[in-house]
Amino acid sequence: MVDMISQSKNEADRLPYGSVKRRLEASSTKHVFVKDMAFAMTDGYRQFLPKGYRHTFLIRNPHRSILSYRRSMFKQFSELGLLEGEAADERTYDLERDDRFFAPGYFVKEVYDLWKYLQDEKIDPKPIVIDGDDLLTKPAETLSAYCAAVGLPYNDSLLQWDASLESFKTMKACGDNLLMDLANFYGTAMKSSCFFPPSKSPSRDQMPADVIRCSDKVMTCFEEMYESRLKV
Template structure:
């Protein structure tokens, strides 16, 4: 693998982004996959529990970037050129997935948003229609808060659904920021397109990030994620609430895109309407495969 530029998949909650990691997790001899590295930092600042930040290692002097900033250790980890396969015969290419909102919250006012830094990555995006992502987020948040109640957590720790939590506006902001700063062609994948035409979409995505496509990337074995949320909040079962479909998936199957319908409050419908313009803006820039599927009606 000649191109070693770190790949970032920017996403928003409930966009099937954890599923999108699976094709790359299948190739540990080629890729080092990093799952949402900013989540512990967001949690630390929300709860004022900085024990999580203390667990992040100090960057080495030989690392390619050493900002005087609390995100520098993670950036150095992402950009490090010394990831090797188990036999240490060659380096691995980094594939990182993170939500755009978390990055913008933590990177504001830092060198992380500079052209110099942004240009060191191959940026890609995954989006999902808010008709699906907002409803899925509402159910995940409700289930999480019920788990918090059962565990006896204080009310101050409850999650709330909001436009910021939905994340599509921040995803649009980050897309424009990166596009204006780097001028690069950016791959945007729509989740519905991916489910309907997985091979064509993933093949084009791989072409745009300079990765060799293999049909084996379309199917995988069930894999459990590490219990990160349960560890962060000290509440058992949270990872199943958020990642059950992804863990049970074995491919980009329509089943992983089907959320059981319930009756939703008006606030959910309002959030869908508020975020639709941001989705539609990004949707027009998505990967398009001619004659592969019916076009989304704006």
């Protein structure tokens, strides 16, 4: 459902995005869980959102999410030898200047816009919002409340899993070995076997200038969604 280019209806029907939508809407399976990225569901792509589904948004304070993204992407670019000059120094690296993949809405506004779209278009009048810190702090309570809200079965086995790379090797992605090649982003998840408590949030004076600048631009979007989060 990602990277869809505007096409005529007949052309779109032949593309895999339309096929995924039709398969999801026609599924007779009792429980269907689908994951996607909000930045892949911007204006030209929303026609491929399946009907009849509840929508959930996992949010994270921009101070945390943008700082984490900055660290991961700087390390990824550095290992590939793609940084030069000021960009090659983590102290002077700048997301808006040096990261060609950084979303225009900093991966926060895109989430907010899709959340509003679902409500404005009455596709899902009450999308569920889960705050990442709530999930990490109270995983059992948050997951059980979430499952109850969407009609999924809950049991405590959801709180632990095997720390194995095998599941990542079998996941379908938009490129061969994509997940394995992005260990700077998924490495912690690959090695985990349970939910870890959230780390202490950095103070503003400890954050790089580009993280502060970008966070300030989208903080109101996060705060509005945070107010509607699933409370446990």
